[in-house]
Amino acid sequence: MKKTRLCELLGIEYPIIQGGMVWIANAELAAAVSNAGGLGLISPTAGMSSNDDQVENLIKQIETANSLTSKPFGVNLPIMNNPQIDALVDTVIKARVKAVATAAGNPALYTSRFKEAGIKVLHLVAAVRHAQSAEKRGVDAIIAEGYEAGGHNGLDELTTLTLIPQVADAVSIPVVAAGGIADARGIVAALALGADGVQMGTRFVATRECVAHQNFKDAIIKAADTDTAITGRKIGPTRVLKNELAVKLLEMEAAGASAEELLAFIGSGRSRTGQFEGDLVNGEAYCGSIAGLIKEIKSVAEVIQSIVDNYDKVLARLR
Numbered sequence: 001m002k003k004t005r006l007c008e009l010l011g012i013e014y015p016i017i018q019g020g021m022v023w024i025a026n027a028e029l030a031a032a033v034s035n036a037g038g039l040g041l042i043s044p045t046a047g048m049s050s051n052d053d054q055v056e057n058l059i060k061q062i063e064t065a066n067s068l069t070s071k072p073f074g075v076n077l078p079i080m081n082n083p084q085i086d087a088l089v090d091t092v093i094k095a096r097v098k099a100v101a102t103a104a105g106n107p108a109l110y111t112s113r114f115k116e117a118g119i120k121v122l123h124l125v126a127a128v129r130h131a132q133s134a135e136k137r138g139v140d141a142i143i144a145e146g147y148e149a150g151g152h153n154g155l156d157e158l159t160t161l162t163l164i165p166q167v168a169d170a171v172s173i174p175v176v177a178a179g180g181i182a183d184a185r186g187i188v189a190a191l192a193l194g195a196d197g198v199q200m201g202t203r204f205v206a207t208r209e210c211v212a213h214q215n216f217k218d219a220i221i222k223a224a225d226t227d228t229a230i231t232g233r234k235i236g237p238t239r240v241l242k243n244e245l246a247v248k249l250l251e252m253e254a255a256g257a258s259a260e261e262l263l264a265f266i267g268s269g270r271s272r273t274g275q276f277e278g279d280l281v282n283g284e285a286y287c288g289s290i291a292g293l294i295k296e297i298k299s300v301a302e303v304i305q306s307i308v309d310n311y312d313k314v315l316a317r318l319r
Contacts, residue, residue: 001311005174005198011072013037017122019201020076023276024212027061031068032209032300050269055087062095072098079105093117108137127155131167141174143169151286153237166192182290184310202288207300213278225292233260241285
């Protein structure tokens, strides 16, 4: 597989980053990805109950990851509306992890502090203007996420196919393609569009090392191409599996429900309920539209090795 600027930047063998999925990106998953040659990311809330302390949880997760791998790994830090963000930033800096992926907030707030500590900063964007702003703020790489991605998405509904080449043309730092990628074909396509690597979330949910509930994993394996949907366009677009909750939300939106009504219906903790507890009736199951391509649960090492093994085969078909 081609070595890219991302590999050099992060000290990894393959240009593959695991998504920092809020409740399920724990140390065991991150370490498995890093040991297989990619970059694993830890979420501060992974595996914890909804009222636990994020900082304490992150400290434990980092300690566990350090015990499981000597390879580089990172931490995913959504910035906006997180009352513990300053303490989490302090924790990451103290731990001196290899990289941090920031999202949902202004990259100017913490980038300089991370870089002063020798931590590489990747920032998630969904539009060219945000990529350019992040580069000006000094981030080391851009994660450009298309609308195919599971979980919270950008407001402009740009697909990975259209977003990546425009971002790659607009910035000089490495670009990571995210959204709708699960195999070697997706990585070859992303690199052809100008990316230096990829980030995958849904593919790593359906692995043996992921702490996601088995019901969630099984639902991904059973999903067809049209089994995800975007809900919550009035309150923040989110791609999820089409379960009963998602269908109800779509019906409410079609009937003209207000943002307040939608928020009151969703309440709190729905994503944990679905993804970690396995209640796929009442919970949200963040899932990319690539789910229909995923047909079996594998180990992380098998997922990455399959991509590596098939990379040259995909290229050969193009010659």
